[in-house]
Amino acid sequence: MQRAIVLVSGGMDSCVTASIAKDSGYELNFLHINYGQRTEKRELESFNKLSEFFKVRNKLVVDITYLKEIGGSSLTDFSIDVEKGEVDRKEIPSTYVPFRNGNIVSIAVSWAEVLKASRIFIGVVEEDGSGYPDCRKSFYDAFNSLLKVGLAYTDLRIETPLISISKGEIVKKGLELGAPFELTWSCYKMEDIACGECDSCLLRLKGFREAGILDPIPYIKR
């Protein structure tokens, strides 16, 4: 059985990604990154519930709150307000953490070398409208080229199964595979009831609306 590391934030995308990795026959190892985001406590709770649900072999939580010290994002710098979301906004929003996924994937690669894993799964979505440069397919293609020259032990590849599909298709895929959406959390702003207004809530609600089903988590406004 080949090993995979799945990056699990605790949101719906990482949950569906884990379901896809499981369905593809990999032994699951879950990695959660705390980069000092506002809703970390709630995300970690979802991560732990998902780890139990998927009966993972290993789980690891890594703290990279240095990104908060480096600053530059409203997700980690609490003096910057999180904008209300606009699904079709074109410029990069204030929630962008510079090269965040570069940092996160590098950690997963280090762990993969030690576990001798052959795949890293990450649930990034290019078309979700947020415009983060490290959520594009070209970024992961370039990272896979880097892995071809940068590793000692493993033949490792990053898989981004959601990168080119819509939020609605992600929800449908999750339903098909029995993904436990009720255990997930996506809101950037709140930890008890989702705000329904931030980028992340808007995208999630759009996905469930497109799939024609009701999102099982609670919202202030949906």
Add this chain to the structure above:
Amino acid sequence: MQRAIVLVSGGMDSCVTASIAKDSGYELNFLHINYGQRTEKRELESFNKLSEFFKVRNKLVVDITYLKEIGGSSLTDFSIDVEKGEVDRKEIPSTYVPFRNGNIVSIAVSWAEVLKASRIFIGVVEEDGSGYPDCRKSFYDAFNSLLKVGLAYTDLRIETPLISISKGEIVKKGLELGAPFELTWSCYKMEDIACGECDSCLLRLKGFREAGILDPIPYIKR
């Protein structure tokens, strides 16, 4: 004046790299990474002395001791002994931390985005015989390709001015530029007097011998 971030461990290579960046006319910003190495206290002391010497604009120390938890290296896992060095050894030594430079460079990239820096300088040396995959030129070429697609704000490039030169040439270059070798520390094993036996000591001593000058730091055995 264009900004550069220089990765400064506190060793002779990073010191000469800083001298080269300064000589090339960049405003200097120093980044030091604590990844839980044995000699971190001594390295940090050298980093602070070098920051003073070079009158840097900003300095930043980032803790990535999660690499210790991930394990797999004698530099961070204190239950593995550091081997005595062999300069011409071909296999990858136990001091290899998987994808360490991938993690380190990613942090530098995040900081560079915030500072709007245009260069990252790192003093890696391909020909030093240690065989680390993330010390090869091909790794930095691939990383520069990744930066072309992964950044939002900056036109950023990684510079590796020492990558294809010998330890002797590095010492000569440092002398020419007035690099303060007396402030640096390279030993992997000891913090007061360099052991003179680990990979890092052997390479450093070889460099000074090739350059025909005496290394100004103290050794148990040289």
